[in-house]
Amino acid sequence: MGDILHFSHANGFPVATYRKLFAALEGQFEIRAVDRFGHDPRYPVTRGWPHLVDELLAAITEGYREPVWLAGHSLGGFLSLMAALRAPERVKGVVMLDSPIIAGWRARVLRMAQTLGLDERPSPAYRTKTRRTHWDNADAVWQHFKAKPNFARWDDDVLRDYAHHATEPTGRAAERTLRFQRDIEYRIYRTLPTRLGRRVAEGTPFPVAFVAGTRSRELRQCGLAATRRLVGARLRYLEGGHLFPMERPLDTAEAILALIDEMRTYPARAGRPSQGRSTLPLSGR
Known part of the structure; x- marks a missing residue:
């Protein structure tokens, strides 16, 4: 190794x-x-x-x-x-x-x-507050992000990994939610060193x-x-x-x-x- x-x-x-x-x-x-x-x-x-x-x-x-x-x-x-x-x-x-x-x-x-408190809008933090977090299934996650210009440039394998491994079941049918909590992502952006x-x-x-x-x-x-x-x-x-x-x-x-x-x-x-x-x-x- x-x-x-x-x-x-x-x-x-x-x-x-x-x-x-x-x-x-x-x-x-x-x-x-x-x-x-x-x-x-x-x-x-x-x-x-x-x-x-x-x-x-x-x-x-x-x-x-x-x-x-x-x-x-x-x-x-x-x-x-x-x-x-x-x-x-x-x-x-x-x-x-x-x-x-x-x-x-x-x-x-x-x-x-x-x-x-003026650092929010110039950074991705502003968009993070309203980021979508729930989808009907993993394919819906993929379709959602594939339609976005920034994600459309991703390698297809990576986007499918994100759709599946960066989300988790909610317990309601095939519904999935983001594993990385939106409020934590937001706070990280607002506390840059x-x-x-x-x-x-x-x-x-x-x-x-x-x-x-x-x-x-x-x-x-x-x-x-x-x-x-x-x-x-x-x-x-x-x-x-x-x-x-x-x-x-x-x-x-x-x-x-x-x-x-x-x-x-x-x-x-x-x-x-x-x-x-x-x-x-x-x-x-």
């Missing part, structure tokens, strides 16, 4: 949404993951996401005997970087998928908007790589300067929007593999984490 790659999902998308991406990586890595951030009452959603980082760190520190690779999409990329900053001895490197670091004047503006740029301004004791979507609205909003300073030459672009891992899962897997190969040459750190309890692979969760 190869190295462990612990993957963290984007806000609103339980980890099984990425099954096709994982299948392309499983020959090289043992894939592990947290199913849904923010749904365990021990790790509530608060400003700056410290408890969500705790949730990821619990999986890393309690589950793995050796340092692991971290990768994450959007929310998951931020959490991966923040967890690695708190426990660098347990991490080999981080791959961030369209998780641009907010820094400088943009961070100051966002921090002020959060304080004044604004001080991460300062924390990584002088670099990190582990390598970081970044994959950006060529049409990512989030990337345009946040800018790429702080991220580019952090990752240097370990920056790649993939055709697509912010959800390019869902649009191009196989290309995304190829980019992750290539970037991790580059990061393997990063100077080794001294020391190893203490032993902990083993955890189940993704397929056993």
Whole structure:
């Protein structure tokens, strides 16, 4: 079995949404993951996401005997970087998928908007409040999202995984509801961290790589300067929007593999984490 790659999902998308991406990586890595951030009452959603980082760190520190690779999409990329900053001895490197670091004047503006309660409408939080949550059956879920422009660009296999694995039965006939609770998704959007740029301004004791979507609205909003300073030459672009891992899962897997190969040459750190309890692979969760 190869190295462990612990993957963290984007806000609103339980980890099984990425099954096709994982299948392309499983020959090289043992894939592990947290199913849904923010749904365990021990790790509530608060400003700056410290408890969500705790949730990821619990999986890393309690589950793995050796340092692991971290990768994450959007929310998951931020959490991966923040967890690695708190426990660098347990991490080999981080791959961030369209998780641009907010820094400088943009961070100051966002921090002020959060304080004044003006950050909702510019973000996806505004649409999240009225997101549909119930359907007659899994096929109705697929048809609903397939009709939306942003989802219509998804790989069909990924969209079917989302329709089936990101929803669950309600107990009434074949009716299904979203597994990622709408209010939790909303609170995550409203509590974005604004001080991460300062924390990584002088670099990190582990390598970081970044994959950006060529049409990512989030990337345009946040800018790429702080991220580019952090990752240097370990920056790649993939055709697509912010959800390019869902649009191009196989290309995304190829980019992750290539970037991790580059990061393997990063100077080794001294020391190893203490032993902990083993955890189940993704397929056993």
